Amino acid sequence: MPADNHTVFDPATYILTGIPGTEESYVSISISFCLMYVVTLFGNSLLLFIILTEQSLHEPMYLFVSMLAAADLLLSTTTVPKMLAIFWFRAGEISFAACLTQMFFIHVSFMAESAILLAMAFDRYVAICDPLRYTILLTKSVIGKMGLAVVTRSFCTIFPLVFLVKRLNFCRTNLLPHNYCDYMAMARLACDDITVHVWYGVAVAIFIISLDAVLIAVSYGLILRAVFRLPSKDARLKALHTCGSHVCVILMFYVSSVFSSLAHQFRNIIPGYIVNLLANLYVLIPPMLNPIVYGVTTKEVLKRVINVFYRCWSRSSMPS
Template sequence: MIDFGYFSVTTSNYTSSHLTAFLLTGVPGLEDFQIWLSIPFSFMYLLALIGNGLVMAVVAWDRNLHEPMYLFLAMLALNDVLLCTVTVPKMLLIFWQGPSLSTFPACLTQMFFVHALFLSESAVLLAMAFDRYVAICAPLRYATLLTGSLISKVALTLVARSVAVVTPGVLLILRLHFCQSNIIRHTYCENMGIAKLACNSIKLNSVYGLTAALLTTGLDFVFIALSYWVILRTVFQLPSREARTKAFGTCGAHICVILIFYTLAFFSFFTHRFGNRVPRHALILLANLYLLVPPTMNPIVYGVKTKEIRMQMRGLCKQLK
């Protein structure tokens, strides 16, 4: 057991320890290969920063893109940059230099932002699904429903929801007593990774984490699926083939992004809880990929699928040259 990171108080009956730091070890079982793992992860992180940065710049630069669909896309890009920046730099440091200490407050802060940004990503995808629903199923009401005021309220709401849901999880960590190991066999601090180091019961932490995930991300996915069921039913009822093709084109990029995000998220979520036979290194790699792959792929998908974004990116790149 690693001794540093503890402040111990001894009494006649027991010894209790107050953690001051955690030791993040990286991917268990792959320590000798982490320097090689850093190459694709560095490339994906750089691609995510450049791609999402371009999306935000294009939306801000072109007034014609100051519409709900593109403003939500800019929100998604900003969230993606923050999400991967919270985890990847620390992960790369571990890959390059070996196990790294993270103070208790820093670890809790990282945990808070990882979970909060993940929830806000899901909320933005739900808002984008609502945008497509109104655009296709109630086009005449689009301008009156999706106003600038509503978009601002949506942005504030998704931030408030993330804070309200994640904060109790942090408080539940603070009630735990850590008296054994301070080693987290992971590349970043996350809720159950910290909780499993505690000596007292973590049942409340586990129940709250599962309930919060189902009532936020789970419900978001259900509402997105319902909205697209209605959208597809409406599209197939359109009279002309050209209209159906155009409608599918406006939804294609969003559907791809949804599939990437929720497939990786749910697969990681369920394998962590029920995949007892899955190797530990596979779980940790998956936990990193579901936070990094969507930010990397989203700008590529929207760049390929969305004509306006693709054209404006070309124009911006030419001006920069």
């Protein structure tokens, strides 16, 4: 229950309020979120299945795609089921420990996706700018170490947030005006000074997320320079095509996260329900569209997806 404004309390539970101001549209919003989640689960699971079972796809680019699919599954599964429970059953209650856990995995998934996109940019850079050393530089052992580095960096960056939030004293309310547990949304409920929390978030955004984006941009600047130096038009188009799907995924990830961040920064100007809707962009849109982009634009993946559906159709149409 909401607490007195002057009484420090240890919140055993939080109440996620969903998206205040859109209660009349909960049915249509929940149907949209549910459909996006189903597409996310099916698309990323199928992508993982195809890459892991097809030996010919055990190449660096596809292994990075499988890492991205795993991060997408973790991000969406951490958030969407609870959202749907709020919309359908008004089940907004969540324990403090569960809220911290959800917050941790949301931000870890986000950090991991940023790092994986950087690794994929490096993969494309080596493939186009230094193709003769591609198999030497990007061995399975190196990719495994890169994957471990992604997990370690994400964990070490986000784990301090758990301690920062646990040390806060709460005296305002346990109502979280959101449909998932966001770090700053939780911190703003505290009666303590949260300057350290704000600056830690800013430091992570500048020195990790922004640095990833800058390094990705530099990689693609070098790639474009190398592509336009190729002698034939066909070679240039082929090189650009291999990067097309990755560029789409990068834009979806960073544009949706920027919109979500800007919405929070201007929450005093923008209506609350629009802020909350925009804050859902990066947990819903990229995980849903990433497997579609790779499935449609990557010839090898598309061919194997068609083969999977063809085999399933053939088995179902066989007489018993």
